[in-house]
Amino acid sequence: MIELHDIVVEYGNGARAVRAVDGVSLKVPPGGSLALIGPSGCGKTSLLYAIAGLLKPAVGEVTLEGKPLSGVGSRVALILQNAGLLPWKTVWQNANLSLLLAKEYPKKTATAALEEMGLLEVKDRYPTELSEGMKRRVGIARALATSPTVMLMDEPLASLDTLTKERIQDLFLTLWRKHRFSLILVTHDIEEAAFLGERIAVLSDRPARIKAVVDNPGMGELDYRGQEGFIATVSRLRSALEVGR
Ligand SMILES: Nc1ncnc2c1ncn2[C@@H]1O[C@H](COP(=O)(O)OP(=O)(O)OP(=O)(O)O)[C@@H](O)[C@H]1O
Ligand SMILES: [Mg+2]
Structure with a gap:
């Protein structure tokens, strides 16, 4: 179980302090998924970085199975918006990076992760030789390579065309169902959430x-987008976000 206890994130000190996150408490069970959606600039990335241990909350604590979460490593993977690929490394070398950085020795290889993402044929290419959708998939492969128990994603599919986005969402849903990592997904996309x-x-x-x-x-089925439950959830999110009226 991942637990967020009353998280407050602030930038700067004293009178100049900017509060980005104000007392967020949430739980995600093992193998569960939680989407975080909110207006631009509201503090989503700040909250995710606090969960990832990349910044220390001013107040509150994040725990994984009851212990303070110690940051990104072999158990916790973080996928950023632009996939964060290193242009001078090949697809395989990029996917393998997380294994070099992970503290404990992982169970999966970069090759296996690339295969799961359908990228084995392009493993020797460089990021500039890939489509945008492929780059995002390399980012996901890199996170998967460490077999994380927690997957944190910050708008991983932002600015892709709808077709590519939905294909990668389908692939991602299949991976989540298979590997049962806990997922926390930051998105501004109502349908993705x-x-x-x-x-x-x-x-x-x-x-x-x-x-x-x-x-x-x-949720959890590939054909969910066509179902009534999906449409009802989208409509509930729209009213909670106060859009379209
Ligand atoms: N390093 C920083 N120093 C000072 N203020 C910051 C810093 N990072 C973010 N902020 C401020 O904190 C607030 C929340 O930013 P954050 O990036 O968390 O929002 P967001 O919801 O992820 O936005 P977006 O939807 O645009 O990605 C913003 O007002 C931003 O200006
Ligand atoms: Mg953000």
Whole structure:
């Protein structure tokens, strides 16, 4: 279980301090998925970085199975918006990076992770030789290579065309069902949140507070986008976010 206890994130000190996250408490069970959705600049990335241990919350604590979460490593993987590939390394070398950085020796290889993402044929190419969708998949392969128990994602599919985005969402759903890592996905995409989030926390304008938590028990099937449950969740998210009216 990942638990966020009353997380507050602030930048700067004293009178100049900017509060980005204001008292967020959430739980994600093992193998569960949580989407975080909220307006631009509300504090989503700040919250995710606090969960990842990349910044220390001013107040509160994040625990994994009851112990303070010690940062990104072999158990916790983080995928950033631009995939964060190193242009001077090949696809395989990029996917293998996480294994070099992980503290404990992992169970999977970069080759196996690339195969799962359908990228084995391009393993010797460089990032500039890939489509945008392929780059995002390399980013996911790199995170998968360490067999993490927790996967943190910050708008991993932002600015892709709808078709590519939905294909990668389908692939990602299949991976989540197979590997059962706990997923925390930051997104500004309502349909992505409804497709991949078992629960969806809707955040307020900055500083981010939880405005609503929407349960989405019907998710988990590839054809969910066509189902009534999906449409109902999308509509609930729209009203919680106060868009379209
Ligand atoms: N390093 C920093 N120093 C000072 N202020 C920061 C820093 N990083 C973020 N902020 C401020 O904190 C607030 C929240 O930023 P954050 O990046 O967490 O929002 P976000 O919800 O991820 O935004 P977006 O949807 O645009 O990705 C913003 O007002 C931002 O200006
Ligand atoms: Mg952000």
